[in-house]
Amino acid sequence: MVIFKILRSAGKASDKGKVCIVARNPEALWFDDYADRVLFDEAGLYDYSRVKSARVTHGAPSPACR
Numbered sequence: 001m002v003i004f005k006i007l008r009s010a011g012k013a014s015d016k017g018k019v020c021i022v023a024r025n026p027e028a029l030w031f032d033d034y035a036d037r038v039l040f041d042e043a044g045l046y047d048y049s050r051v052k053s054a055r056v057t058h059g060a061p062s063p064a065c066r
Helices: 031-037 048-056
Strands: 002-005 019-022 038-041
Touching: 031 038
Parallel strands: none
Antiparallel strands: 002 019, 019 038
């Protein structure tokens, strides 16, 4: 399990302190590599329409996720 916590946000100060919890991904190189493993997203960090379209293609990552 990985927990992302927003420590600062220039655009939305109200997001400071919010968290996103994702399942571990040993192959992850960047934040988007966790898009299909989101467990809790208080901060709204992920675009769920993109995750849904990636799942429709039987788990193949969409170009937008890379």
